[in-house]
Amino acid sequence: xxxxxxxxxxxxxxxxxxxxxxxxxxxxxxxxxxxxxxxxxxxxxxxxxxxxxxxxxxxxxxxxxxxxxxxxxxxxxxxxxxxxxxxxxxxxxxxxxxxxxxxxxxxxxxxxxxxxxxxxxxxxxxxxxxxxxxxxxxxxxxxxxxxxxxxxxxxxxxxxxxxxxxxxxxxxxxxxxxxxxxxxxxxxxxxxxxxxxxxxxxxxxxxxxxxxxxxxxxxxxxxxxxxxxxxxxxxxxxxxxxxxxxxxxxxxxxxxxxxxxxxxxxxxxxxxxxxxxxxxxxxxxxxxxxxxxxxxxxxxxxxxxxxxxxxxxxxxxxxxxxxxxxxxxxxxxxxxxxxxxxxxxxxxxxxxxxxxxxxxxxxxxxxxxxxxxxxxxxxxxxxxxxxxxxxxxxxxxxxxxxxxxxxxxxxxxxxxxxxxxxxxxxxxxxxxxxxxxxxxxxxxxxxxxxxxxxxxxxxxxxxxxxxxxxxxxxxxxxxxxxxxxxxxxxxxxxxxxxxxxxxxxxxxxxxxxxxxxxxxxxxxxxxxxxxxxxxxxxxxxxxxxxxxxxxxxxxxxxxxxxxxxxxxxxxxxxxxxxxxxxxxxxxxxxxxxxxxxxxxxxxxxxxxxxxxxxxxxxxxxxxxxxxxxxxxxxxxxxxxxxxxxxxxxxxxxxxxxxxxxxxxxxxxxxxxxxxxxxxxxxxxxxxxxxxxxxxxxxxxxxxxxxxxxxxxxxxxxxxxxxxxxxxxxxxxxxxxxxxxxxxxxxxxxxxxxxxxxxxxxxxxxxxxxxxxxxxxxxxxxxxxxxxxxxxxxxxxxxxxxxxxxxxxxxxxxxxxxxxxxxxxxxxxxxxxxxx
Numbered sequence: 001x002x003x004x005x006x007x008x009x010x011x012x013x014x015x016x017x018x019x020x021x022x023x024x025x026x027x028x029x030x031x032x033x034x035x036x037x038x039x040x041x042x043x044x045x046x047x048x049x050x051x052x053x054x055x056x057x058x059x060x061x062x063x064x065x066x067x068x069x070x071x072x073x074x075x076x077x078x079x080x081x082x083x084x085x086x087x088x089x090x091x092x093x094x095x096x097x098x099x100x101x102x103x104x105x106x107x108x109x110x111x112x113x114x115x116x117x118x119x120x121x122x123x124x125x126x127x128x129x130x131x132x133x134x135x136x137x138x139x140x141x142x143x144x145x146x147x148x149x150x151x152x153x154x155x156x157x158x159x160x161x162x163x164x165x166x167x168x169x170x171x172x173x174x175x176x177x178x179x180x181x182x183x184x185x186x187x188x189x190x191x192x193x194x195x196x197x198x199x200x201x202x203x204x205x206x207x208x209x210x211x212x213x214x215x216x217x218x219x220x221x222x223x224x225x226x227x228x229x230x231x232x233x234x235x236x237x238x239x240x241x242x243x244x245x246x247x248x249x250x251x252x253x254x255x256x257x258x259x260x261x262x263x264x265x266x267x268x269x270x271x272x273x274x275x276x277x278x279x280x281x282x283x284x285x286x287x288x289x290x291x292x293x294x295x296x297x298x299x300x301x302x303x304x305x306x307x308x309x310x311x312x313x314x315x316x317x318x319x320x321x322x323x324x325x326x327x328x329x330x331x332x333x334x335x336x337x338x339x340x341x342x343x344x345x346x347x348x349x350x351x352x353x354x355x356x357x358x359x360x361x362x363x364x365x366x367x368x369x370x371x372x373x374x375x376x377x378x379x380x381x382x383x384x385x386x387x388x389x390x391x392x393x394x395x396x397x398x399x400x401x402x403x404x405x406x407x408x409x410x411x412x413x414x415x416x417x418x419x420x421x422x423x424x425x426x427x428x429x430x431x432x433x434x435x436x437x438x439x440x441x442x443x444x445x446x447x448x449x450x451x452x453x454x455x456x457x458x459x460x461x462x463x464x465x466x467x468x469x470x471x472x473x474x475x476x477x478x479x480x481x482x483x484x485x486x487x488x489x490x491x492x493x494x495x496x497x498x499x500x501x502x503x504x505x506x507x508x509x510x511x512x513x514x515x516x517x518x519x520x521x522x523x524x525x526x527x528x529x530x531x532x533x534x535x536x537x538x539x540x541x542x543x544x545x546x547x548x549x550x551x552x553x554x555x556x557x558x559x560x561x562x563x564x565x566x567x568x569x570x571x572x573x574x575x576x577x578x579x580x581x582x583x584x585x586x587x588x589x590x591x592x593x594x595x596x597x598x599x600x601x602x603x604x605x606x607x608x609x610x611x612x613x614x615x616x617x618x619x620x621x622x623x624x625x626x627x628x629x630x631x632x633x634x635x636x637x638x639x640x641x642x643x644x645x646x647x648x649x650x651x652x653x654x655x656x657x658x659x660x661x662x663x664x665x666x667x668x669x670x671x672x673x674x675x676x677x678x679x680x681x682x683x684x685x686x687x688x689x690x691x692x693x694x695x696x697x698x699x700x701x702x703x704x705x706x707x708x709x710x711x712x713x714x715x716x717x718x719x720x721x722x723x724x725x726x727x728x729x730x731x732x733x734x735x736x737x738x739x740x741x742x743x744x745x746x747x748x749x750x751x752x753x754x755x756x757x758x759x760x761x762x763x764x765x766x767x768x769x770x771x772x773x774x775x776x777x778x779x780x781x782x783x784x785x786x787x788x789x790x791x792x793x794x795x796x797x798x799x800x801x802x803x804x805x806x807x808x809x810x811x812x813x814x815x816x817x818x819x820x821x822x823x824x825x826x827x828x829x830x831x832x833x834x835x
Contacts, residue, residue, distance in 0.1 A: 026050025033059075040729065047072055054078055061085035061107075068092045068801065071075040075098035086110035097123040122147045128175075131155045141167050149173065155180040157208075162186060164209065165193040171200060172427075177228070178206040186212035189221050196223045204228045211265070212710040213544035215241055220284075223251030231258040233290060234265050239275055242268070246278035253283040259434055260290035263315060270294045273301035280304035286332075291315035299324050308354075313338055324348060335359075343383075346370060352398075357381065362408065369395035378404050379426070391418020405451065415442045415467075422446065428453040428475065436460055441465035453500065454478035462489050471496040477524070481507050484529065486513050494526050496520050502548070503527040515540040526572070527551040532558040533573070533587070539563040548572040572599040578617055580606035582625035590615055609834055672704040673813050674765070675724040677748045678734035679741075682769060683707070684796075686734065694808055694813070701813050704728050725755045729816055735787070736769040749783065766792035 028039040032056045041062040042048075046069075051074050055683065065087040068453045069232075073079060076692070077099050089111040091258055097103070113135050122125070127148050137143055137159040145151065146169025154176065161184040170176065186209065197203060206229035214235040214729040217753060236242035246259075257279075261267060271292035279287075287308045295318045305311065306325070310332035321335065321344035332353040335344075340359050343366040353375040354419060362382035373396040388410050391397055400423045407430040416422060420443050432739075441447065443708055447468055453475045461483035465471070471493045477500045483505040486783070490496065494516050506528040514520070520541050528554040536559055538544065544565045554576040564571070580588060595601050595618075604617040612620075675695075678686050694701040701708070704727065708774040725731070731752045756763050766787060793809055796802065 016384060028058075034808040037097075040569070051076070056102075057081040059083040060087060063086070064088050066090060068096040070095040071098050072096055077101060079103050081105040083107045084111065092116065092120050095123065097121065100124060102126055104128045107131045108135055111135055115139075116142070117142050119147075120144050120146050124148060126150050129153045129155075132159070133156045136160055139163060140165065145169070146172050149175065151176055153178045153180075156184075157181065160181040160185060163193060164189055164207075164212075166196040167215050170196045174203075176205060177201065177207070180208045182208045182210040182212065182231075184212050187214060188216045188218070189214065190218045191221050191223075194221060194225055197227070199452040200227050200811050207231070210234055211262075213237070214245060217245040217246050219249065219250040222249045225252055225742075227252065227254045229258065230254050234261045234267060237267050239268055239270065239272055243275045243278055247277065247281075249278070250281035256286040256288065257282070257284050258288045258290065260288075260292050260314075260316075263291050266291065266293060269292065270685075273299075276302060277304055284308050284311070286310035288314065289316055292441070293317055302328075310334070312336070316439050321343075321346075342366070344368075353460060365393070366658040367395070371396050372398055374398045374400045375420075381404045381408075383430075385410040387411060387413040387781055388415055389419060390414040394419070397421065400424065402426070407431060412437075412440045415440050416444055420444065420446065424449045426451045427455050429455070431456050436464055439463045439466040445469050447471055449473045451475040458482065459487070459489060462487055462491075464488055465493055472496065475500040477502040477504065482578060482628075484508065485510055486515055490514065491516055494518070498522045498545075500524040501528070505529060507531065509534070509537050511537075514538060518542050520544055522546040524548045525552070529553050531555060533561070535561050535563040536560040538565065541565050542567065546566050546570040549576070551575045553577045555579040557587040557590065560591045561587070567664050568597065570599050571597050574600050574603050574605070575609035578604060580607045580612045580615065580617060580620045580793045585620075585622050586626045588617060588620050589622055609615070667795055668684065670701070670727055670729040672709075672728040673701040673817060674705040674730040675728035676732045676734065677739075677745060677752065679736055679738035681738035681744050682734055682736050685769065690732075694810070695740065697810075699810065699814065701810070703732075707742075716744075719748075725751065726747075730813060731755065731764045732767060733764060734769055735783075735792075740783070763811070765791070767809070768792055768794045770795075 027042045027044070028037040028048060028051060031038055034052050036057040037051050038059045039048065039051075040059050044060065044063040047058075047060065047067060056077055056078050057745055058079065058081070059074070060085045065084070066089060068084075068089055068091070070093045073082070073096075080102050082100075082103060082105065085107050086109065088115060089108070092115055100123060104126055106124065106127060109131055110133070121130075121144060125765040128150055130145065130148065130151060130153070132143070133155055133157075137156055139161055139218075140156070143155070143156070146167070146283065147171055148386055151173050152175050157180045161181060164180075164181055164186050174663055189209075197205065201224075204225075205227055206232040207227055208229075211697065212230050212235055214232070216238070223388055232245075236245065252339060271294065273295070282432040284305065285308060287305050287310070288407050289312070291314070299321065303325075306328045308330065312332075314334075314336045316338050318335075318338050319341050324330075324344075324346060326347055326349060328348060328349060329350045330352055330785075332349060332355075333346075333348070334353075334355040335357075336355065337360065339357045339361055340356075340363060340722060341361055343363045344356070345366050346354070348541075349371055351370050352372050354370065354373060355377040356377075357377055358377050359381045362384070365378070365383055365385040365388075370761065373394060376394070376399060380453065382670065383404070385404065385407070387393070388404070389402070389412075397418050398417050398421060399490070401419055402419075402422060402424065403426040405426045405428040407817045409431045410427065412435045416440065422444050425441075425447060426449075428451045431551060432452060435452070435457055436459055438461075441450070441464075442570070449472060450468065450471060452471070454477065457476075457479045458481070459476075459479060460634045465474075468474075469492055472495060473495055474493065477496075481504060484505050486501065486504075486506050486509045488510055490499075492511060496517050497519055497520070499517070499520055502524045503526075506525070507530065509530075514523075514537060521543050523538075523541070523544060523546070526548045527550075530549065531554065533549065533554050533556070535557070540545065541665050542565055545567055547564075547568060547570070550572040551574075556579055573591070576589075578588075583647065591598065591604065598604070602616070602618060605619055606612040606615045606620070652784075676690065691703060691705070693701060704724050705717065706716075706724070708714070711722055714722075731740075733749060752764055768787070793805060793812075795805060
């Protein structure tokens, strides 16, 4: 039984292992598929098998390889970059690099290699950069690299080398450009050490000897030697030793000489400029002095460097840079991280480039006279400039590059008169004042680059960029506009290709702002407060390829989204306040349709409604909107029908009651001759005139009056219909100004119209008690029409008028009045007389 169980387990393990792909156990990280692999610190003892042969870059650092065996990399014929740092390698076998015919960079840092065989590197026929730092290398003589004819850079810093003697095999390294021997144990430099360079003047080598404890350089050691660059930093323990050693550089021709110390490693307490007097016999094109303490301000002692073309002072504790002799032929002056107490007043006729940056003390600009200056960098100085900028400030009309970024307050007072050749202008992160009070850049028709980002500028002047007809790049992020609305400030900048308007607190964009920017390729509108995406603003940007509207508050689109330029390739809408609701389903569908255009569209999330917060926009289901629309439509129709029916029932309730009453009383005899509709304001006339003459006169009429005949306890409306209309033959309407303004009177009049329609007879008699203004009468359209088309009675308070009025009214009331049996002979005669 046990045997069967072991057999089954073995079969299962075999099946499992057979399912594994060759690279499934590969411990390396695939940075770029089939190209770059990172295997750092994986406790590997050999090169893993799962790396494909097409790999070009491998990082195997911090693995205990210990021995590089032959053919270790034979499968990687395409390998170009190999890092074997700190792999505890002690032995490199012959043919360890076999097959690496394309390797150009090899890093062996931190390996305690005990010895190299003569052909250790012979296979590396295309190696260009070899780093053997901290490999316990004792000398260049024992380093077998003479066959690396393609080698350009050799770094053997931080080893045990005691001599800078360049071996004979260096003559084979015809492509060698840079040798780093820094941080070794070199103390002396003799004539023989550099014989190779003397015999091969065509070699343009850069030699770094920094941090070697040099205390002696033999006289004539550098005689007849030509170097591209020589670096001697942190080499000397005293000023005297340094001065003597520099004197023995006589005869050297070097393109760039770098002297000084390091920021965190200082050997010399005081640096006297007289030390540099030893350089009078050295031909130098560029000179750089770095990190020196207590530097004397006497620049005159730089006379041995009067003919250099480029002077650089970095980290030098110089406080004043004054009285530089005019005969100095410096074409470039760079002063970086120094401690100047005031702006240098220079008068150098040959100077074309001046960089004064990152000064540790705040300074104020002073005028200079530099007639040939074309490049000026004054960035990062906490600099104050009270009257920028014109020819009188700089004394040159050749300036093409001006950098005043990361400074203090710069007050604009001129429009760059005399500086018309400027092509690059940078004010970013400086506080600009008065820049919107006039067209400050009017003279800069040749300017190609302008940066006013984060300058605390509030743009309320549309002419701020007048004159910039050649401008290609405009950066104005971190500023603001009047009313947070982007105004028409780009009318003249028709050549813009790059425009940055990020973080400008924009809420709106004026119409036509971008209509003249037909060449614009990149537009950054990110980190603003835009609420809508309106494609009509961008439809004139025919060359636009990149549009960034990320980090706004865009909820949806405005208008049709088909107007974006056809050239648009990258559109960023991430980090907005997209509202994932059915009202915006057209916009949400557009987002889904533009997956290839929109950058990181899969990261776009909903902000509202709350239940969809942080949900992906692409997950929004449009089909639910159609279902909701159907439900809402049915609900709305139902509500409208029910509301309409309820309204009709409510509005015509009394009319319906009237219809029912008409059916009930249609065959019965009327009790009253007329129901009187009047305003309570006219009750005196009704009592004293109408009632007295009709009910007390001959013939006798019986009127229905609400104050007398309505039944107590019954609703007024019910009394009007049941007692007034149903039991009366006629209706008398007493029209007056008060009648028209009374809601009850109008209600009774409307019921009277329905009553007349249902009874199929002309039963309404209109009495106009007083003249009513037409404007007031027109408020009741139907009443106005009836009075215009029908005969009505007018009350006139005079004997003749009264006689005619009562005669006509009684005649109208007698129409349809049946004779009563109890009527007396006298009444019958009177009735006959009236009829």
